[in-house]
Amino acid sequence: MTELLQVRGLEVEYTTRSGTTPAVRGVDFDVERGAVVAIVGESGSGKSTISQALIRQVAEGGRITGGSVVFDGRDLLQLPEKSLRSLRGARIGFVPQDPSSSLNPLIKVGEQIAESLRLHTGLSRKDAAKRAVEILAEVGISEPAARADQYPHELSGGMRQRVLIGIAWACEPALVIADEPTSALDVTVQRHVLDRMELLAAQHDTAVLLVTHDLAVAADRASRMLVMNQGRIVEQGTAADVLGDPQHEYTRRLVAAAPGLSSGRMHPRPVEVHGEDTRRALTLGFAERRDADRVPNILEVEDLVKTYSLRGGLGDKSTLVAVDHVSFSVPRGTTYSLVGESGSGKTTTARIAARLVQADSGVVRFDGQDIGELRGESLRQLRRRVQVVYQNPFGSLDPTMTVEAIVSEPLTAFRIGSRAERRETARALLDAVRLDPEFASRKPAQLSGGQRQRVAIARALALGPELLVLDEPVSALDVSVQEQILQLLVDLQREFALSYLFISHDLGVIRQISDSVAVMQHGRVVESGSAETVMSTPQDAYTRELLAAIPGAHSGP
Amino acid sequence: MKQTGDSRARRALRFIAPRLFQFVFVVWAAYTVTFLLLHLLPGDPLIAALSVKGGDATPTDPAELSELRARYGLDGSVWDQYVTNGLAALRGDLGVSIATGQNVGDMIARALPNTAIVAVLALLIGVVVSLLITYWAFVTRAGWLRNTLLQIPPLGVAIPAFFSGLVLVSIFAYGLGILPSSGTRNPLSPILPAITLAMPVGAIFFQVFSAAVLEARASSYVFTAIAKGVSLPTLFFRHVLRNALLPSITILGLLIGYLAGGTAVVESVFSRDGIGRLTVDAVLARDSNVVQGVVIVVAVVYSVVNLLVDFSYGLTDPRTRPAALRRRVQDARNQAVVER
Numbered sequence: 001m002t003e004l005l006q007v008r009g010l011e012v013e014y015t016t017r018s019g020t021t022p023a024v025r026g027v028d029f030d031v032e033r034g035a036v037v038a039i040v041g042e043s044g045s046g047k048s049t050i051s052q053a054l055i056r057q058v059a060e061g062g063r064i065t066g067g068s069v070v071f072d073g074r075d076l077l078q079l080p081e082k083s084l085r086s087l088r089g090a091r092i093g094f095v096p097q098d099p100s101s102s103l104n105p106l107i108k109v110g111e112q113i114a115e116s117l118r119l120h121t122g123l124s125r126k127d128a129a130k131r132a133v134e135i136l137a138e139v140g141i142s143e144p145a146a147r148a149d150q151y152p153h154e155l156s157g158g159m160r161q162r163v164l165i166g167i168a169w170a171c172e173p174a175l176v177i178a179d180e181p182t183s184a185l186d187v188t189v190q191r192h193v194l195d196r197m198e199l200l201a202a203q204h205d206t207a208v209l210l211v212t213h214d215l216a217v218a219a220d221r222a223s224r225m226l227v228m229n230q231g232r233i234v235e236q237g238t239a240a241d242v243l244g245d246p247q248h249e250y251t252r253r254l255v256a257a258a259p260g261l262s263s264g265r266m267h268p269r270p271v272e273v274h275g276e277d278t279r280r281a282l283t284l285g286f287a288e289r290r291d292a293d294r295v296p297n298i299l300e301v302e303d304l305v306k307t308y309s310l311r312g313g314l315g316d317k318s319t320l321v322a323v324d325h326v327s328f329s330v331p332r333g334t335t336y337s338l339v340g341e342s343g344s345g346k347t348t349t350a351r352i353a354a355r356l357v358q359a360d361s362g363v364v365r366f367d368g369q370d371i372g373e374l375r376g377e378s379l380r381q382l383r384r385r386v387q388v389v390y391q392n393p394f395g396s397l398d399p400t401m402t403v404e405a406i407v408s409e410p411l412t413a414f415r416i417g418s419r420a421e422r423r424e425t426a427r428a429l430l431d432a433v434r435l436d437p438e439f440a441s442r443k444p445a446q447l448s449g450g451q452r453q454r455v456a457i458a459r460a461l462a463l464g465p466e467l468l469v470l471d472e473p474v475s476a477l478d479v480s481v482q483e484q485i486l487q488l489l490v491d492l493q494r495e496f497a498l499s500y501l502f503i504s505h506d507l508g509v510i511r512q513i514s515d516s517v518a519v520m521q522h523g524r525v526v527e528s529g530s531a532e533t534v535m536s537t538p539q540d541a542y543t544r545e546l547l548a549a550i551p552g553a554h555s556g557p
Numbered sequence: 558m559k560q561t562g563d564s565r566a567r568r569a570l571r572f573i574a575p576r577l578f579q580f581v582f583v584v585w586a587a588y589t590v591t592f593l594l595l596h597l598l599p600g601d602p603l604i605a606a607l608s609v610k611g612g613d614a615t616p617t618d619p620a621e622l623s624e625l626r627a628r629y630g631l632d633g634s635v636w637d638q639y640v641t642n643g644l645a646a647l648r649g650d651l652g653v654s655i656a657t658g659q660n661v662g663d664m665i666a667r668a669l670p671n672t673a674i675v676a677v678l679a680l681l682i683g684v685v686v687s688l689l690i691t692y693w694a695f696v697t698r699a700g701w702l703r704n705t706l707l708q709i710p711p712l713g714v715a716i717p718a719f720f721s722g723l724v725l726v727s728i729f730a731y732g733l734g735i736l737p738s739s740g741t742r743n744p745l746s747p748i749l750p751a752i753t754l755a756m757p758v759g760a761i762f763f764q765v766f767s768a769a770v771l772e773a774r775a776s777s778y779v780f781t782a783i784a785k786g787v788s789l790p791t792l793f794f795r796h797v798l799r800n801a802l803l804p805s806i807t808i809l810g811l812l813i814g815y816l817a818g819g820t821a822v823v824e825s826v827f828s829r830d831g832i833g834r835l836t837v838d839a840v841l842a843r844d845s846n847v848v849q850g851v852v853i854v855v856a857v858v859y860s861v862v863n864l865l866v867d868f869s870y871g872l873t874d875p876r877t878r879p880a881a882l883r884r885r886v887q888d889a890r891n892q893a894v895v896e897r
Contacts (some may be wrong), residue, residue, distance in 0.1 A: 057783050060775060085786045094784035102777040105876060106799050114784045115795075151875040167785060 004174055004207050005031040005054075010067035011501040012049050012058055023049045023062065031175065036198075038210040038222030038239070040254070042478040043449075044065070046231040048097070051179045051211045056087055058208055072174065090120035093168030093206075095197070097128070097176040097545060099160035099185070103152040109163045110136065110148025113170050120171045132170075139166040140196050157342075158189035162196065166180075167295050169200050176201070179211045187549040188340035194221055211285050212477065214375070215258045216508075216551035219243050227251045257483040265531065266512050267486055270492035281428040285384075285416045286464025295368040298499045299330040299353060304362035306348055322348045323521035329518075330467070333494065335500040337510045337531070339546070340520035347471055352499055354469045356385050357377065384414065387460035391472035393452035397444040403430070403455050404440035406411055410462040429458040432495070433488060450481035454488070460497065471503045486512050511535055519543045574868050578861045587856035588643060588849075591719050595845045596635050605843040606655040629655050629846060642849070647649070651850035654840040661850035664835060669854070671741050672831035675823070676816035678751035684809075689723040691767045695774065696789050707767055713760030722826040724751040735852025750785055750827045754820065758812050765808045769801035776800075810866035814859040 004343070012024040022047040030039045041047040052058045054069055056076055069076040071092065076084060090095075096102040103112060113135050114128035123131060129148070136144035138382035139162040152160055161181060169175050178197065182190035198221060201208050212218050218225050218239065226241045227235040227250065235248040246252045263412065306323040323345045330336040338346040353355040354365055355371050364371050366386060374382055390396040397406055407421040407429050417425065427437040433454040444452055453473060460468055474482040490513060494497060504510050510517060511531065527540040538544045595602055603626055630642055630652045642652065651661035665749060686711070694706040730738030730750060765817040773779060784794045821833030832851060839847035853890040870877045 052780075055784055057780065087785035087786070088784055092784075094781070095780055096777055096784070098777055102781045104782070104800070105795075107876060115787070119786055121894065153876050164781065372563040418731050551661060 004072060005209075006068075006070040007050075007054070008070070009245055010050065010053060010069065012046070012053050012062055013065055014059075016061060016064050016224060021229055022037055024053065026067070027228075027231075027233055029226055029233060029236065031209055033174065034201075034205045034207055035224065036201060036222045037224045037226065038218035039226045039228055039236040040211055040212060040215055040218045042254075042480065044230075046067065047211045048179055049230050050228075051094075051177045051209065054177055054209070055094060056084060056295075057247060069246060084434065085428055086120070086381055088500075089116050089167075089173075090171045091170075091173050091175065093173040093176040095161075095164050095168045095176060095181045097180040097183065099157050099164060102164055104408070105152055106149055108149055109155065109158055109160075112163065112474050113166050116170045118165055132166075135166040135170055136225060138200070139163070139169075140192070143166070157185055158193060160190075161193050163184060163372075165197055165200070169204065169206070172204050175207045175209065177209045177211070180213065181210070181281045182217070183213065187507070187551075188341065188545055190551070191549040192218075199478055200209060201248070207510075213549060215243070215479070220551050227254065253480055253528070254406050256481040264511070265514065266490045266529055268490045269487070277548060278431070281421070281424040282432060283464060284413045284425040285414065285427075285462050294332070296331060297329040297365075298332045298367055299336075300363075300365040301329065301349070301353055302327045302363040302365075304349060304352055304364070305360045306352060306357065308343075322525050323352065326362075326520075326523070326525055328421040328518050328525065328528060330499055332499055333493070333497055334515040335502050335513050337502040337504065337514040337517045338448045338520055339507060339510050341505055341546075343522075344520040346505075346520045347521035348390075348505050349363075350469050350471055354388050355382060365492075384410075384463045385465050386467045386469065387463065387465040388469045388471065389453075389456050389460050389473045391475055393449055394444075394476070396456055397452055401443070402440065403442050403444070403447070406444070406455060407462060409457045410459060414463065416463075425460075425462065429461055430479050432461065432492070433458045441489035448481075449477050450485060453477060455486055457485075457488070461492070464496070465498070467499045467501065469501045469503075472505070473502075474509060475504065475506060476522045490515060507535070507546055521548065572871070576864055580864050583860045584853065585855045589644065589854055591640075591852040592642070593705075595849060596638065602843070602845040603629060603655065609841075609843050612626065616846055619624050627797065629653055638847055641776055646850075646853055651853065652846040654839075654844055654847050656839070656844040656847070661847050664847065665832070665850055665854050666833050668830055671747075671829055672820050672824070672833065674747045675750045675754060675829070675831065676813070677750045678747055679754035679758055680809075680813065680816065682751060682755035683762055684814075686755070686761050686767055687763035687766050690763065693794055694767065695770060695793050710760040710763040710767075711757035713763075716756065718753050718822045719826050721756055722750070722823060725753055741829050741831075746827075748827070750820075750829060751821045753826070754816070754823050758816065762805065762812060766801060766805040767843075768812060769804045770797055773797045773800045799873060803869050803870070806866055806869055806873065810863045813862045814855075 007029050008284060010024055010027045011022065013020050013022045027046075027050060029037070034334045039050060040045045049058060049062065052062075053064050054071075054076065056064065058064065058067075064077060065078070071087070074083075076087070092464075103109065107115075110129060110132045112443055113132040114123075114125075117123050117128040117131055118125065121128075127539065133144045141147050141159055141162055147159070152163070155163065159519075161184075165181070168178075176197075179198065182193050185193060194217065197208065198225070200206065210218065210222055210529045212466060221240050225236060225239050226233050227242065228246065229248075229250045235242055235246065243255055246255050304319070304323050308320045308322050326345070326349055328336065338349060340346045348357060352359045352362075355364065355374065359372070362372075366382065371379075371382055371443045399408075401520060404423060404426045407426040411417055411422045418424070423440075426441055430437050430439060433455050435451060435458070439451070444455070447455065453476075457473075473489070474485050476486060486509065489500070493500060500513070502510070502513060514531040516529065517531045517534045518525045519534065519540065521542050527534060527538065527543045534543060535547065538547055538555065569610060571648070584738075593823040603622070607625070623632065629644070631638060633641070645652065651660070654661055654664060657664070667830070690706050690709065694703045697706075698705050726738045726749060729736040736749050738749070739747055757885045779792065779796055782792055820831055821837050823829075824831040825837065831854070833848065836851050838844075839851065
């Protein structure tokens with residue numbers, strides 16, 4: 001018996017009102033002592049369900065229907081609840097996905113670690129509290145004694161994830177299951193957190209089962225990889241083998257799509273020529289574009305400043321400078337990207353540029369015209385020319401409207417065309433974003449994330465805008481879908497002569513679509529230039545750190 | 558993170574001041590609105606009350622009437638009455654009842670304890686029973702049992718108090734003879750009215766509380782606790798209960814307000830001399846002074862309770878403590894620095 005964990009024929013299914021769906025369909029794998037094994041797959045592949053099934057705690061509605069999970073000689077699926085509880089937290093640690101909600105908001109973080117210690121090691125209240133502070137120091141939290149006395153909301157996302165890692169490792173387990181431990185974190189933070197996990201695993205000789213959607217993270221950290229698709233393991237082997245010579249067709253697609261592993265800007269594919277009628281329908285809402293006396297830059301931003309006052313009360317003045325003297329310009333027909341981590345001010349900058357938020361000072365010129373003072377009808381007309389696509393395709397579409405109504409709504413709002421013409425246009429637009437026009441009668445709930453984002457893009461195109469502000473348009477999507485949407489955006493840019501202001505935290509994505517890049521930190525632009533130059537010869541230390549933090553740098557194909 | 562005593566006091570003031578202002582506003586608004594309703598309605602409040610009381614014997618002599626007006630604080634212009642009565646109420650003087658000639662303050666002081674004990678008891682029964690049922694539903698593994706348990710309490714809202722009260726009386730008072738059916742003299746007398754009232758009150762509390770518990774149960778931090786190896790009772794009392802109490806406290810505040818004024822039916826069924834019955838009698842007798850006095854007292858009770866609820870948020874949830882808000886700002890600024 002050398003293997004720490006042996007999973008054989010594991011099957012899990014979910015029962016909902018609409019019936020029973022298998023989530024995991026017969027999975028076999030082993031985890032050796034002290035090894036780091038990664039389970040990779042896209043959303044819905046069943047990888048998170050496996051991680052929960054291993055500690056016999058699948059989400060509401062889920063049921064383990066078959067197989068065995070032998071941990072250290074005992075089948076966890078057969079153990080009585082009480083013995084299982086004595087293993088959870090003691091011999092098997094768990095690092096959950098979302099640090100913002102995975103800590104009890106009402107209990108101090110030190111106590112949350114101490115609880116686990118008292119439960120399994122029999123330490124006294126005082127000793128457990130003392131040990132908890134030591135653990136906080138071990139996971140890399142500065143001033144651990146003070147931090148232990150704070151509540152989760154007083155800590156940043158990265159620190160919370162460290163606390164969760166501390167809980168998982170508190171009782172020196174033999175196995176830690178980490179379910180997407182860093183997908184909610186900024187890249188630079190992600191790197192530090194993963195480094196810390198690696199260090200702890202090495203120090204305590206812990207086996208780690210790393211569940212992730214990010215092929216590059218898996219490649220960097222794991223010795224062995226399992227690739228999951230639709231509840232089955234389709235490929236497994238060492239990380240180098242799987243990535244270097246993928247055998248299964250799905251793995252090949254995944255490897256090709258991973259942004260961290262490929263590089264260079266995408267090229268637009270030739271557009272299939274639309275018929276005269278489709279062309280007319282497609283451009284129904286398009287305003288006449290003035291071709292004479294055009295300024296070379298579609299958007300110019302000068303010296304923007306935006307300050308938020310945070311929670312006033314009586315005479316309390318704490319302010320946050322969200323955008324700090326930012327200037328840039330977007331040449332017509334190109335993609336200008338703002339990169340930065342959360343809180344860098346990139347989204348606020350984009351919102352000001354789209355005139356959704358007013359700046360405190362500074363000038364925004366769209367097509368040579370200062371838009372800061374626009375009001376009423378002229379502002380409405382501006383909206384036709386500047387459209388925004390948001391990050392979350394689940395929240396930005398009205399769930400009660402059909403796709404056709406969503407796409408043609410801008411036309412309705414501007415009273416363009418007859419009802420029949422608008423319907424025609426909606427179908428042409430869906431076709432343009434490579435969606436089957438038969439989707440027109442569906443509701444958003446019946447669409448996948450990628451399809452929804454296509455609908456959102458189609459809606460943005462309806463009025464024939466000249467500038468699209470794309471706020472993290474692909475970060476909520478799986479990698480293979482991400483790539484398709486990015487390719488679509490590149491194609492549409494050529495087809496409709498669009499300019500893009502593109503916001504992302506992901507340098508891999510930025511590299512695939514940008515002509516120019518501005519790197520933002522703490523509301524300031526720390527570096528800007530052509531995408532190629534910034535990526536290949538970064539000047540600023542922060543840019544270099546961002547680039548170094550992209551997973552996939554350790555080992556590539 | 559040093560705090561000087563001065564800044565802490567200021568912070569506490571900043572937290573308390575707006576709530577105190579709200580308190581004063583609610584009481585003032587309740588007084589003003591009832592005053593306007595009573596005085597701007599067509600008809601003379603004094604004559605209306607006297608005619609209910611005396612029938613044909615209602616005095617019509619102007620001298621006698623104006624003397625009565627002065628005694629009941631109904632003389633002078635509407636504005637004069639508003640100011641004089643308001644100031645008197647501030648001093649604790651709620652005037653004299655037109656119907657009985659007694660001091661309104663005394664009448665309310667006599668009735669209030671009878672209502673309070675029933676209300677407090679009802680709330681206690683409602684909350685404890687909700688807690689027990691929810692806990693049972695939480696620990697049971699049988700899905701059908703959980704669903705059944707969670708479906709019971711809505712019945713409490715559906716059954717009207719005059720019906721459930723009569724059923725309880727016929728069983729426990731007339732059938733078994735172990736509890737008094739009416740009155741306020743017997744020390745056991747609050748029990749049946751309290752149970753009657755606990756049903757709708759407890760059911761409303763239960764709906765909010767059990768929903769909050771189920772939501773907490775599905776949350777990520779409960780998963781974290783399970784992954785730590787925490788047992789079911791610890792999970793419920795340590796991790797779920799306090800989180801579920803947050804939304805429940807709000808509804809508790811509203812329920813206490815409802816209890817303070819909504820005991821009329823129960824007090825009629827059980828013939829108890831409480832605030833509810835006092836109000837009903839006063840309205841029937843067109844006794845504007847008593848109505849006015851009851852409204853002011855109930856408004857004060859309601860506001861005090863909600864003031865306490867507001868403060869208890871701070872005790873239950875560290876995120877709503879005023880100091881936390883400022884620290885969050887600091888945190889946002891330092892985040893990137895600390896991260897490294």
